Amino acid sequence: MQVAAATTAPPLDTEELLGRCLGKSELVQRVLGRFQRQLTEDLTRIAAAVAAADAAAVAKFAHRIKGAAANVSAHAVRQQAAVLEAAARAEAWDQIRAELDALTLERDEFDSAWQQLAWNSGT
Amino acid sequence: MRVLVAEDDTVSAKLLEATLQEFGYEVTVAQDGREALHLLRSGRFRMVISDWEMPEMSGLELCRRVRQRRWNGYIYFILLTSNGGVANVVEGLDAGADDFLTKPFHPQELNMRLAVGRRVISLESRDLTIFALAKLSESRDTETGAHLERIREYCRLLGEELGRSGRFCNEIDGDFVEMLYLTTPLHDIGKVGIPDSVLLKPGKLTPEEYSIMKQHTLIGARTLEAVAHVNPDAEFLIMARDIALTHHERFDGKGYPYGIPGEQIPLTGRITALADVYDALTSKRVYKPAFSHEEARKIILEGRGTQFDPVMVDAFLSLEDDFVLVRERFDNEAASRFDGVRVELPPVAPVA
Numbered sequence: 001m002q003v004a005a006a007t008t009a010p011p012l013d014t015e016e017l018l019g020r021c022l023g024k025s026e027l028v029q030r031v032l033g034r035f036q037r038q039l040t041e042d043l044t045r046i047a048a049a050v051a052a053a054d055a056a057a058v059a060k061f062a063h064r065i066k067g068a069a070a071n072v073s074a075h076a077v078r079q080q081a082a083v084l085e086a087a088a089r090a091e092a093w094d095q096i097r098a099e100l101d102a103l104t105l106e107r108d109e110f111d112s113a114w115q116q117l118a119w120n121s122g123t
Numbered sequence: 124m125r126v127l128v129a130e131d132d133t134v135s136a137k138l139l140e141a142t143l144q145e146f147g148y149e150v151t152v153a154q155d156g157r158e159a160l161h162l163l164r165s166g167r168f169r170m171v172i173s174d175w176e177m178p179e180m181s182g183l184e185l186c187r188r189v190r191q192r193r194w195n196g197y198i199y200f201i202l203l204t205s206n207g208g209v210a211n212v213v214e215g216l217d218a219g220a221d222d223f224l225t226k227p228f229h230p231q232e233l234n235m236r237l238a239v240g241r242r243v244i245s246l247e248s249r250d251l252t253i254f255a256l257a258k259l260s261e262s263r264d265t266e267t268g269a270h271l272e273r274i275r276e277y278c279r280l281l282g283e284e285l286g287r288s289g290r291f292c293n294e295i296d297g298d299f300v301e302m303l304y305l306t307t308p309l310h311d312i313g314k315v316g317i318p319d320s321v322l323l324k325p326g327k328l329t330p331e332e333y334s335i336m337k338q339h340t341l342i343g344a345r346t347l348e349a350v351a352h353v354n355p356d357a358e359f360l361i362m363a364r365d366i367a368l369t370h371h372e373r374f375d376g377k378g379y380p381y382g383i384p385g386e387q388i389p390l391t392g393r394i395t396a397l398a399d400v401y402d403a404l405t406s407k408r409v410y411k412p413a414f415s416h417e418e419a420r421k422i423i424l425e426g427r428g429t430q431f432d433p434v435m436v437d438a439f440l441s442l443e444d445d446f447v448l449v450r451e452r453f454d455n456e457a458a459s460r461f462d463g464v465r466v467e468l469p470p471v472a473p474v475a
Contacts, residue, residue: 020138022230027141035134063176068134071227 009075011106011113017073032114035072039065039107046084046100058096059088065103080106124241125149129159129173129185130203135226139172139203142230146237156180160188166195169244170237172224175204175215183218190219197247199240203228250305253359257308260315263322269453270402271308276449277398278307284438285394294390303391306363310370310395313343325409337379343367362391370395375429385432393432397423397439400430405450416447 014028021027042061049057062085069078084099126148130136140150151168153159157179162168171189173182180188186200202220204211215223221243222236257271282303286295314322317339321332328336344367351360368380369392376384378396388396404419414422420443427436439446 020142020227020230022142022145024141031134031137031141034137038133060176060178064132067174067176067226068132071132071135071138073227 009079011074011076011109012117013073013075014117020071020073029118031072032117035068035074036111036114038068039077039110043100043104043107046103050096050100053093055088055091055093055096058100059085062088062103074110077103077106077110124170125151125168126170126172126237127151127153127159127162127168129153129156129171129177129182131155131174131177135174135203139228139233142228142233143172143237145230146234148237154178156182156185156188159185163189163194163198168198169196170199170201170240172201172203172233175202175211183215186215186218186220197244199244201236201240253305254308257312260309260312263319264314268406270406273449273453274310274395274398274402275304275307276453277401277446278394279304280442280445280449281394281398281435281438284442285390285434288434288438290434291390302359302362303394306359306366306391307395307398309343309347309363310366310399311339311343312346312363313339313341313367316342327410337371340368340371340380365389366391366395368392370399372396373430374432378430388432393435397431397435400426401439401446416443416450 017028017031018025021031042065046058046061049055049061062081066078066081066085069075069081080099080103084096084103087095087099124147126143128136128139128143128150130139130152131154136152136154140152143150151162153162155177156173159171159173160180163171171185173185175182177185182202182204186202189198189200199222200220201222201224202215202218203224203226204215212223221240224233224236254271261271279300282295282300285291286297286300317336321328321335324332344364347360347364347367351357351364354360366389369383369388372378372381372383372388372392373396374385374388374393376382378388401419401423404414404422405416407413420440423431423436423439427433
């Protein structure tokens with residue numbers, strides 16, 4: 001079963017995030033840092049789950065990534081995580097591997113966007 | 124106020140924590156449902172914000188567990204989730220959640236929902252405290268039993284009936300009736316200021332003793348007025364004061380403490396007067412047996428226009444069956460474990 005996968009969302013909506021952080025850019029940085037760390041860890045966990053053919057674990061971590069990404073307005077990551085979650089729940093193993101790769105790419109996009117932000121704000 | 128956050132996603136947890144702290148809350152974060160439940164057992168939290176999906180125990184399961192046991196006070200439970208849809212809302216509320224917020228949350232919306240939670244929690248303790256105070260004030264009176272429980276039911280019935288009649292549509296609404304239910308038990312709170320020798324005298328009171336007894340209206344009103352003065356938002360204190368002051372006034376102006384007549388007596392006082400007398404008549408006292416409903420009815424009818432506002436009496440007449448039911452429901456004769464336990468005071472030596 002093929003689950004649709006096309007992300008057109010931006011990697012990071014800083015204005016939205018700033019609003020959610022009550023205008024505090026320092027909080028924004030801390031939260032983004034945490035997100036980046038958790039995302040990297042969770043991607044590792046997902047890779048392990050794929051190796052162990054544990055679709056439920058893949059879905060669980062993808063779900064968590066989706067929620068966290070929503071909170072930090074990392075919309076591309078959020079969308080891709082949602083796709084991966086759906087594939088995992090459907091246990092579509094061919095697709096799961098592909099979507100995991102796509103999610104890793106989105107993580108890299110996010111990293112660049114964040115570096116850009118940090119560079120722009122002079123931190 | 125302390126809030127417990129249950130969230131395994133450290134990013135969301137951090138955001139929630141920062142937001143809540145910004146709004147003045149003290150935040151503790153649990154990483155899963157089990158840890159959250161453990162923290163709840165400390166008794167320190169009345170508000171929980173929980174994610175849905177968590178390891179060990181989901182938010183849904185946590186909510187069910189919270190509702191399954193009795194806690195020291197109500198625990199207000201907000202479920203937070205990135206899954207939208209009606210089915211989820213229904214499942215969450217079915218598990219006993221008080222509110223349901225989708226992620227990502229808007230800080231202002233979260234703050235508003237928490238404010239609702241605070242109001243809910245404060246209401247519960249307020250109502251219980253008021254009733255406890257009222258019960259305490261009558262604890263020296265050996266024979267009143269469920270008097271307060273009954274009188275507030277009578278007043279609520281009368282209030283609802285009068286509200287339905289249309290005559291008081293400007294004054295009486297559901298809110299008025301609920302406030303009446305809450306404040307009527309405070310009508311005799313002034314009795315705490317009446318000495319035992321008068322309050323507990325089994326026989327008829329002398330004129331001097333009677334004028335001391337009548338003071339309980341002023342004592343009660345003065346106390347409630349003082350508190351109302353400090354807290355102008357507490358509407359119910361004003362109503363309580365009116366009731367304490369005027370529930371012994373008579374329609375013909377021959378009551379006490381001031382002898383004010385007719386509709387100068389606040390409506391709440393006129394309502395409580397009838398309810399109080401009906402309960403006294405139909406309850407056993409040291410100096411009289413409990414009268415039957417018919418006997419009480421007769422006496423109340425005799426007082427129509429003199430002791431009681433005719434409108435109140437007419438309302439009572441359409442509620443007779445309900446009054447009888449209330450009386451049966453709060454049967455004084457049913458024994459309590461604490462009956463017969465009286466404090467034995469040492470005898471006071473006579474003054475030479």
